[in-house]
Amino acid sequence: MKGNIIITDKNTIVSTMDDVINWMRKSSIWYLLFGTACCAIELMQTGGPRTDLDRIGSVFRSTPRQADLMIVAGTVTYKMAERIVLLYHQMADPKYVISMGSCANCGGLFQNSYSVLKGVDKIIPVDIYVPGCPPRPEALMEGVLAIREIMMKENYLKNHGRRSNDI
Amino acid sequence: MLKNQLSHLKPQATPFMEEMILNMGPQHPSTHGVLNFLIITDGEVIHQALPNVGYLHRGIEKLAEQTPYTTFIPFTDRIDYLSAMFANHVYVMAVETLANIEVPERGEYLRVIACELNRIASHLISTGALALDIGASTPFVHWIRERECINDIMEALCGARLTYSYMRVGGVSRDISQNIKDAVLKFLDHFEPIIDEYNRLISFNGIFIKRLANVAIISQVDAVNFGLVGPNLRGSGIEMDIRRAIPYGVYDRFDFKIPIGLGFQGTLGDSYDRYFVRILEMKESCSIVRQALETLPPGDIRTKIKRNLKIRENECYTCVESARGEMGIYLVSDGSDRPYRLKIKTGSFTAMSIVEKISQGLMVADLIALIGSLDVVAPEIDR
Amino acid sequence: MTYKGYDILALRFGKDTIIYCDKTLNPYIEVSSDQIQEVCIYIRYHPELKFSFFFSLSGVDYPEKNRITLVYHLFSMKLKTLCVLKASVNRNHPELESIESVWKTAGWFEREIHDLLGVNFIRHSNMKRLLLPDDWVGYPLRKDYKEPLLYHDMETSRDKPS
Numbered sequence: 001m002k003g004n005i006i007i008t009d010k011n012t013i014v015s016t017m018d019d020v021i022n023w024m025r026k027s028s029i030w031y032l033l034f035g036t037a038c039c040a041i042e043l044m045q046t047g048g049p050r051t052d053l054d055r056i057g058s059v060f061r062s063t064p065r066q067a068d069l070m071i072v073a074g075t076v077t078y079k080m081a082e083r084i085v086l087l088y089h090q091m092a093d094p095k096y097v098i099s100m101g102s103c104a105n106c107g108g109l110f111q112n113s114y115s116v117l118k119g120v121d122k123i124i125p126v127d128i129y130v131p132g133c134p135p136r137p138e139a140l141m142e143g144v145l146a147i148r149e150i151m152m153k154e155n156y157l158k159n160h161g162r163r164s165n166d167i
Numbered sequence: 168m169l170k171n172q173l174s175h176l177k178p179q180a181t182p183f184m185e186e187m188i189l190n191m192g193p194q195h196p197s198t199h200g201v202l203n204f205l206i207i208t209d210g211e212v213i214h215q216a217l218p219n220v221g222y223l224h225r226g227i228e229k230l231a232e233q234t235p236y237t238t239f240i241p242f243t244d245r246i247d248y249l250s251a252m253f254a255n256h257v258y259v260m261a262v263e264t265l266a267n268i269e270v271p272e273r274g275e276y277l278r279v280i281a282c283e284l285n286r287i288a289s290h291l292i293s294t295g296a297l298a299l300d301i302g303a304s305t306p307f308v309h310w311i312r313e314r315e316c317i318n319d320i321m322e323a324l325c326g327a328r329l330t331y332s333y334m335r336v337g338g339v340s341r342d343i344s345q346n347i348k349d350a351v352l353k354f355l356d357h358f359e360p361i362i363d364e365y366n367r368l369i370s371f372n373g374i375f376i377k378r379l380a381n382v383a384i385i386s387q388v389d390a391v392n393f394g395l396v397g398p399n400l401r402g403s404g405i406e407m408d409i410r411r412a413i414p415y416g417v418y419d420r421f422d423f424k425i426p427i428g429l430g431f432q433g434t435l436g437d438s439y440d441r442y443f444v445r446i447l448e449m450k451e452s453c454s455i456v457r458q459a460l461e462t463l464p465p466g467d468i469r470t471k472i473k474r475n476l477k478i479r480e481n482e483c484y485t486c487v488e489s490a491r492g493e494m495g496i497y498l499v500s501d502g503s504d505r506p507y508r509l510k511i512k513t514g515s516f517t518a519m520s521i522v523e524k525i526s527q528g529l530m531v532a533d534l535i536a537l538i539g540s541l542d543v544v545a546p547e548i549d550r
Numbered sequence: 551m552t553y554k555g556y557d558i559l560a561l562r563f564g565k566d567t568i569i570y571c572d573k574t575l576n577p578y579i580e581v582s583s584d585q586i587q588e589v590c591i592y593i594r595y596h597p598e599l600k601f602s603f604f605f606s607l608s609g610v611d612y613p614e615k616n617r618i619t620l621v622y623h624l625f626s627m628k629l630k631t632l633c634v635l636k637a638s639v640n641r642n643h644p645e646l647e648s649i650e651s652v653w654k655t656a657g658w659f660e661r662e663i664h665d666l667l668g669v670n671f672i673r674h675s676n677m678k679r680l681l682l683p684d685d686w687v688g689y690p691l692r693k694d695y696k697e698p699l700l701y702h703d704m705e706t707s708r709d710k711p712s
Contacts, residue, residue, distance in 0.1 A: 036201050037223055037546055038248035041292070041329055045318075048311035078701050079683050080201060080222045083193055106708055109241065112233060113226040114690045114697045115682065118708035134329055221681035228666075229690055264575060394604045394655030407603070412630060483575040484623050484632060486605065497608045497621060510608035512623075520658040549681055 032067035037074025051137035075103035200545025216526035231509035244330035252285035253489030274338035289490035297539035338469025380433030383537035394517035397492020402441035409488035438540035515547035578634035607659035
């Protein structure tokens with residue numbers, strides 16, 4: 001946190017409300033367990049030992065109502081796309097979306113397919129794109145860290161979590 | 168007294184028969200990938216569970232018709248991402264059979280090594296995820312740790328952690344170095360005792376056995392009738408393995424057992440049998456990898472083929488024993504450089520069709536055990 | 551399938567209705583589309599054949615012949631061999647007897663082919679689309695399938711990055 005005043009001999013930190021709230025938010029990003037294809041396995045490995053998303057306070061939630069972050073991991077078909085929009089609207093504000101892997105970014109390998117949606121950003125707003133097919137766990141970790149940076153820049157008290165790019 | 172009053176108030180009410188329709192999935196942690204079940208239940212008892220698949224239908228068969236033979240290999244990785252090597256293998260085998268290409272012996276041995284390592288990696292996820300599904304999260308983390316070791320070996324061997332594209336038409340892409348050989352042997356030495364440790368941790372755990380034994384029994388007749396393949400079929404006690412029945416590659420040179428279900432903790436063909444067959448298969452795979460490494464012949468790893476491969480009008484069906492059972496490809500060529508029709512037959516597809524029959528009368532929680540023990544993977548069903 | 555197996559079949563059905571062809575790598579037997587169910591029952595339960603494993607069912611579209619060919623792959627543990635049956639139907643009115651009653655698993659394969667190629671299977675218990683959404687238009691695996699520009703207000707193409 002920038003601009004903090006630390007009074008060492010009194011064990012006190014003076015900071016803004018925004019900074020404190022954002023610091024708390026970024027330290028417990030709960031992500032929606034939403035694997036659709038191959039990337040889901042790398043998402044699992046990211047949650048497992050070695051990379052361990054848990055150490056930055058990220059744990060998976062099975063229900064969208066408890067999640068702050070949706071990681072769209074894998075190919076999105078038209079049949080699935082309608083469900084994704086539904087799940088996205090069930091998440092409480094403020095919400096963030098990581099598009100993981102080439103398929104979710106732009107259709108990737110399946111761009112010529114008749115049943116694949118060419119990029120999840122056609123239906124929901126995406127904050128971070130993680131490239132790769134599938135991305136390594138380290139790359140996904142980098143994506144979650146980028147979400148933390150976005151969170152820190154936000155003016156939470158003024159907007160109450162609403163974001164301008166929301167549909 | 169109270170009962171009489173109630174019956175007077177609601178003469179038609181049947182308090183113990185109340186059907187409810189539940190929608191399970193497609194976003195659900197316990198179903199493997201994106202699957203959707205429409206469950207008609209009466210309390211906890213399922214009357215019918217109707218699987219609704221296709222949430223990951225990516226049209227790979229249509230894409231094959233637009234892609235030249237040699238460049239289709241990366242697509243086959245995505246058919247079954249847990250055991251991509253087998254899809255690679257069956258596809259290149261189909262093309263080699265049609266184009267009449269010989270594979271050098273060393274190439275075949277490397278294929279066996281890669282495939283069997285991949286079988287272990289796939290069974291790790293399937294057995295671990297089964298434990299996770301029914302509520303034990305520790306074993307899954309243990310298995311993920313072991314899987315990371317295999318991923319490291321695979322990365323050194325093929326250059327990718329998950330989607331290998333290791334096989335080429337006519338051989339494999341890279342040779343195995345002494346370092347990787349040592350790493351594989353080191354891993355096997357480390358892994359084989361771990362299986363026993365894992366058995367102590369979960370396989371012989373009383374609660375785990377109670378959740379799986381005598382649950383969702385698939386009889387031999389049903390297993391054949393519904394076209395189950397691989398560990399699911401062997402779990403019902405039928406000794407059918409493509410590696411033995413239709414030998415391919417160099418599998419006839421290795422000495423391995425085919426584990427079948429024996430009703431280890433309950434009835435023959437229950438969920439526990441299907442689970443335990445996989446554990447036993449991992450041991451067999453370890454032994455095959457050891458044998459292949461010992462007898463690895465020197466020589467080329469790949470036959471040179473023409474860059475623009477064209478195959479005259481013909482057709483063939485090839486199949487391999489993948490981690491989820493028989494995986495087959497029916498390939499029709501028409502003289503051009505791309506397939507006329509490519510049909511992929513997978514194990515999960517048939518495994519999914521049996522759910523509707525077996526789920527009748529199960530508890531909702533047992534449905535999870537059934538799906539977990541069948542080890543279905545969504546992209547394999549939908550392709 | 552070996553020629554010997556074919557002999558057993560030919561004795562029952564006659565050599566002019568089922569034709570043996572070994573030009574391809576896996577020799578196949580051509581069966582007329584209205585006889586497919588009988589042949590399947592016979593080949594499954596005959597004590598010397600016992601083709602009890604149903605491997606796959608695929609459909610191939612031939613627009614220039616105006617036919618859709620259905621290819622059945624069966625396997626016998628007794629003979630350790632593969633049997634390929636072929637039946638072809640008219641492309642404009644593709645209709646065929648369902649073999650769901652012989653192998654239960656064929657039901658899903660038939661639904662998939664109905665979904666992707668538009669073949670109707672008579673006396674099938676649940677002839678609905680399997681993989682694609684129910685309101686999908688057209689049959690994608692046919693050679694003349696064209697992708698629509700929109701599906702439920704979602705664009706079906708993406709611009710190449712400039």
